[in-house]
Amino acid sequence: MKRLYVALFVLFASFDASFAEDESQALDRARLKTIDLQDCNIMRIFQRLWKYSPLVERERAAWIVMNSKGEYESIDWLKTPERNITVWSEPLPENVVAQVHTHGDHLDPKPSKPDVNIARKLNIEVYILTRKGIWKAAPDGSITQQADRGWFKKAIEKCSIVIPDQIESAENVETLQITTNVRGFFYQLWIESGHGKEFQQREVAGWIIYGTNEYRCRKWPTSNERKKQVWIGSKPNDAVALAHTHPVNVDPKPSITDRSLAMKIGIPIYTISSKGIWKVNPDGVISQEEGSKWQRNLDMETASRCN
Secondary structure (H helix, E strand, C coil), X not given: CCECEEEEECCCCEEEEECCHHHHHHXXXXXXXXXXXXXXXXXXXXXXXXXXXXXXXXXXXEEEEECCCCCEEEEECEEEHHHCEEEECCECCCCXXXXXXXXXXXXXXXXXXXXXXXXXXXXXXXXXXXXXXXXXECCCXXXXXXXXXXXXXXXXXXXXXXXXXXXXXXXXXXXXXXXHHHHHHHXXXXXXXXXXXXXXXXXXXXXXXXXXXXXXXXXXXXXXXXXXXXCCCCXXXXXXXXXXXXXXXXXXXXXXXXXXXXXXXXXXXXXEECCEEEEECCCCCEEEEECCCCCCCCCCCCCCCCC
């Protein structure tokens, strides 16, 4: 399958899609599906994306796909802060029925021309979530408002959506700042993993602790298990994040297990690799926090220690 490169620019809230014309022509025009906004599965996806956007002023985006059971699921796009865009650079997921992304208060709530172009090229509906309502761009080029102001609250009430206490506020998943100290912790873990090339491919992990106005790191005991680390006991009460290394021959992004664990323990999980540093939040959103040059100007003599 050819790769589809799509970027959602935060500043302009637009898409830039580049793919071979024969791929777009090969898309089955008959597969267009209309999303029902009365479906609580859809509204749960919309609610999750929108929940953090107004507070942290970052846009979120996701594909909506139909699984083998005929149910709607979402696949989140990556956030790359250093480029200020949300991107999708993987093959187009199977059974895509729609795309959804948020517009902050400083942007026009209606779909942009590039949004309409994406709807036309992929023959799917593109939904825009805003504080003023929900808008839709259809493959025929039409733009319609699907819900008015207050849709977020109505969705929570209608679909009995429960927001877990541990992620009650967006600040709870955005608290860790990758300071020089924190980067030093990551660097020590990376060094101890043999730069991801350790013979047994052992991972190295540590809790990031915050207290008395400073970050500290508590390293996990070495488990000597291949591509795995084990923590016996409960999460430290003052832990604000968990970090671990990924070997060079492993996908640098957080795994499905990482995502599930972040949701369970209610704090972000960072994965450290030669290709960069990624994070998965308790809401399941994955983002790239640092590029491949994150190790620049770091050395073991000056790096903060993870004890």
